Amino acid sequence: MSARTEPAGRPSWAARRRFSSAFWRRPWLKGAALLGLPVGGYLLIYVAALGVLFISAFWSLDPLSGKIVHTWGLGNFRTLWHEHTYWRIAGRTIGIAAAVTVTDVILAFPFAYFMARVASPRLRAVLFVIVLLPLWSSYLARIYAWRLILSNDGALNWSLGGLGLPHQHIAYTNWAMWIVFSYIWLPFMILPIYAALERIPDNFIEASRDLGAKNWTTFRRVVLPLALPGVIAGSIFTFSLTLGDYITPILVGNTQFIGNVVYRNVLGLSYDLPFAAAFAIVPLAVMGIYLVLARRAGAFEAL
Amino acid sequence: MTRHHRRVLGWSATALVVAGLAVTAAGCGSSSSSKSGTTTTASNLPTSIGKGEGKLSLIAWEGYTQPDWVKPFEKKTGCKVTAKYAGSSDEMVTLMRQGGGQYDMVSASGDASVRLIRGGDVQPMNPKLIPDFKNFIGALKSPAHNTVDGVHYGISLQWGPNTLLYNTQKVKPAPTSWSVLYNPKYKGQITIPDNAIQIADAALYLSKTQPDLGITDPYELNQKQFDAAVSLLKQQRPLLKKHWALASDEIDLFKNGDASLGASWPYQTNTLEADKVPVKDLIPKEGATGWADTWMLSSKSKHPNCAYMWTKWVSTPKVQAQQAIYFGETPANTKACAVMNQLSAGSCKQYHADAPASYFDSIKFWKTPLADCGNGKTDCIDYNQWQKAWTEITG
Numbered sequence: 001m002s003a004r005t006e007p008a009g010r011p012s013w014a015a016r017r018r019f020s021s022a023f024w025r026r027p028w029l030k031g032a033a034l035l036g037l038p039v040g041g042y043l044l045i046y047v048a049a050l051g052v053l054f055i056s057a058f059w060s061l062d063p064l065s066g067k068i069v070h071t072w073g074l075g076n077f078r079t080l081w082h083e084h085t086y087w088r089i090a091g092r093t094i095g096i097a098a099a100v101t102v103t104d105v106i107l108a109f110p111f112a113y114f115m116a117r118v119a120s121p122r123l124r125a126v127l128f129v130i131v132l133l134p135l136w137s138s139y140l141a142r143i144y145a146w147r148l149i150l151s152n153d154g155a156l157n158w159s160l161g162g163l164g165l166p167h168q169h170i171a172y173t174n175w176a177m178w179i180v181f182s183y184i185w186l187p188f189m190i191l192p193i194y195a196a197l198e199r200i201p202d203n204f205i206e207a208s209r210d211l212g213a214k215n216w217t218t219f220r221r222v223v224l225p226l227a228l229p230g231v232i233a234g235s236i237f238t239f240s241l242t243l244g245d246y247i248t249p250i251l252v253g254n255t256q257f258i259g260n261v262v263y264r265n266v267l268g269l270s271y272d273l274p275f276a277a278a279f280a281i282v283p284l285a286v287m288g289i290y291l292v293l294a295r296r297a298g299a300f301e302a303l
Numbered sequence: 304m305t306r307h308h309r310r311v312l313g314w315s316a317t318a319l320v321v322a323g324l325a326v327t328a329a330g331c332g333s334s335s336s337s338k339s340g341t342t343t344t345a346s347n348l349p350t351s352i353g354k355g356e357g358k359l360s361l362i363a364w365e366g367y368t369q370p371d372w373v374k375p376f377e378k379k380t381g382c383k384v385t386a387k388y389a390g391s392s393d394e395m396v397t398l399m400r401q402g403g404g405q406y407d408m409v410s411a412s413g414d415a416s417v418r419l420i421r422g423g424d425v426q427p428m429n430p431k432l433i434p435d436f437k438n439f440i441g442a443l444k445s446p447a448h449n450t451v452d453g454v455h456y457g458i459s460l461q462w463g464p465n466t467l468l469y470n471t472q473k474v475k476p477a478p479t480s481w482s483v484l485y486n487p488k489y490k491g492q493i494t495i496p497d498n499a500i501q502i503a504d505a506a507l508y509l510s511k512t513q514p515d516l517g518i519t520d521p522y523e524l525n526q527k528q529f530d531a532a533v534s535l536l537k538q539q540r541p542l543l544k545k546h547w548a549l550a551s552d553e554i555d556l557f558k559n560g561d562a563s564l565g566a567s568w569p570y571q572t573n574t575l576e577a578d579k580v581p582v583k584d585l586i587p588k589e590g591a592t593g594w595a596d597t598w599m600l601s602s603k604s605k606h607p608n609c610a611y612m613w614t615k616w617v618s619t620p621k622v623q624a625q626q627a628i629y630f631g632e633t634p635a636n637t638k639a640c641a642v643m644n645q646l647s648a649g650s651c652k653q654y655h656a657d658a659p660a661s662y663f664d665s666i667k668f669w670k671t672p673l674a675d676c677g678n679g680k681t682d683c684i685d686y687n688q689w690q691k692a693w694t695e696i697t698g
Contacts, residue, residue: 083695086698151559151561152559152560153560154559171544171559172544172545172561254543254544255697264694271397271401
């Protein structure tokens with residue numbers, strides 16, 4: 001501090017020292033000062049919204065006036081439980097989300113392994129760009145591109161025709177949804193697996209080899225367990241993102257997801273927000289169960 | 304962090320959540336009870352259009368508020384138009400109900416208009432203030448979908464039929480009946496709209512093919528008739544390539560060869576023909592459902608004078624013709640035919656603006672299914688049930 005500002009600065013300097021000693025004596029104050037704003041915002045904007053969603057799921061709709069009735073009841077959940085249709089839709093959503101997750105693990109693991117442990121730094125940078133590049137273009141544009149690829153007169157059938165193979169009718173099926181979801185969420189699986197694999201110290205693998213383990217044994221008993229948190233982190237992304245999506249089913253599918261039913265009830269005649277909220281809780285519950293299972297599997301121990 | 308500190312944080316977090324919930328819950332509670340006071344009833348209709356309020360807020364179908372006719376309107380009246388597009392009748396009703404007086408008018412189709420009237424969301428209008436009203440085709444002066452007991456809730460605008468669209472190269476011989484949409488021969492090539500009102504199309508078909516069901520109006524179905532229509536649609540479900548949500552979806556399906564038969568609007572046919580896709584449309588021998596739109600005035604409108612000026616403006620032959628050609632529909636104003644031909648030769652005939660009244664009568668226009676069957680009986684299935692059944696069919 002320069003001499004010129006010294007006289008004016010002295011009292012504020014003392015105040016500052018009082019401040020810092022208060023922080024030193026009470027460490028929790030430091031935490032509160034740092035986290036107060038983000039945590040407050042998080043609670044008000046994020047958690048409160050979820051809370052309202054949860055509460056409104058127990059409300060109901062007056063069928064005559066179309067107004068929401070603020071009385072508690074399990075009517076919405078009873079409808080969900082007893083209607084075969086909603087079971088089918090939930091089962092389809094969860095099933096495709098699981099299939100997409102497994103597919104992405106199978107595709108992402110070798111790719112991430114190559115990036116983290118085989119590729120030269122320059123090649124690694126190129127691969128990074130390739131993985132991230134699609135994320136810079138619009139999600140909708142990429143789904144529409146798949147529509148053009150998979151459609152009857154599209155690029156896929158054109159190529160198959162050129163090779164003398166029979167035409168496929170993939171567009172607007174569950175297969176199309178599976179392909180498009182697997183494509184869209186792939187970067188979200190590659191990056192966490194890459195991060196996990198990159199953190200494995202080389203000498204672990206050398207030690208394993210020194211102790212006589214073959215490549216496969218090293219992979220199975222050293223690399224895979226250490227990469228598992230990354231795989232599970234990626235699977236949380238792919239599974240939950242698929243579970244909550246409703247655009248892809250509209251654009252490339254021929255069936256509905258949970259999100260489509262929610263959307264219909266929000267922008268529907270009945271404006272049945274309570275029912276939409278009740279159905280929206282299903283994916284939340286599924287994710288909750290998934291996270292508990294992942295925790296049991298020890299996925300969060302490395303965090 | 305020690306356990307004590309953690310507890311402090313935990314408690315403050317809980318307090319914040321509770322506070323947040325209280326705020327939002329209070330917001331929910333108060334919004335539902337607020338109602339604005341001034342609503343026009345049938346007895347105190349305005350007898351003249353006053354000075355414009357300078358603003359007009361619309362909910363419209365896409366293509367209904369094109370600059371071609373909005374710009375001159377703004378210049379002439381000083382009413383600045385803002386428009387929000389809605390994608391479905393259901394969305395229009397939701398926006399009008401939740402908008403809280405934010406919107407002045409809505410271009411509602413017949414299946415939305417009755418819901419809006421019953422819900423008290425729209426107010427009566429005076430057709431005497433619309434000079435072109437006298438030139439409207441007779442059937443659209445006081446149609447049931449916007450006129451109740453002689454009270455006009457809005458002024459008719461345009462109308463059109465839901466047609467059967469087919470690819471002329473893939474569907475031979477040319478179809479004459481809706482039966483092709485239920486024919487397993489065309490499995491995987493059929494597309495129909497993703498809209499609960501589609502149950503009426505199945506009912507219309509059944510009214511001709513299974514006369515013993517006794518269906519006279521496809522929107523007034525008793526349980527037995529309704530079940531028959533729903534079961535027909537469930538049988539049709541595996542044959543469908545896709546339910547289309549937007550007109551552009553169906554256009555894509557036909558363009559890319561994914562669909563070769565579909566329930567459609569004339570708009571899609573025009574667009575596909577312009578793209579040299581070999582398609583044709585027709586009204587099959589069983590007849591067709593259709594839509595007739597009405598500009599309706601919100602019961603909470605803050606700019607009623609601008610709303611009347613707008614209704615007057617869009618009823619003039621010129622604007623009627625412009626919109627008919629742009630969207631591919633039929634104007635309510637009979638004077639629009641000549642203007643249409645000036646703007647685009649042959650368009651009057653193409654969009655049926657010169658068709659005889661029998662053509663109009665052959666179309667079963669969308670209306671809201673109600674429990675009241677209209678023939679003294681009240682055992683008809685209401686639209687809520689239609690929507691539930693539609694979820695079952697499509698889910």
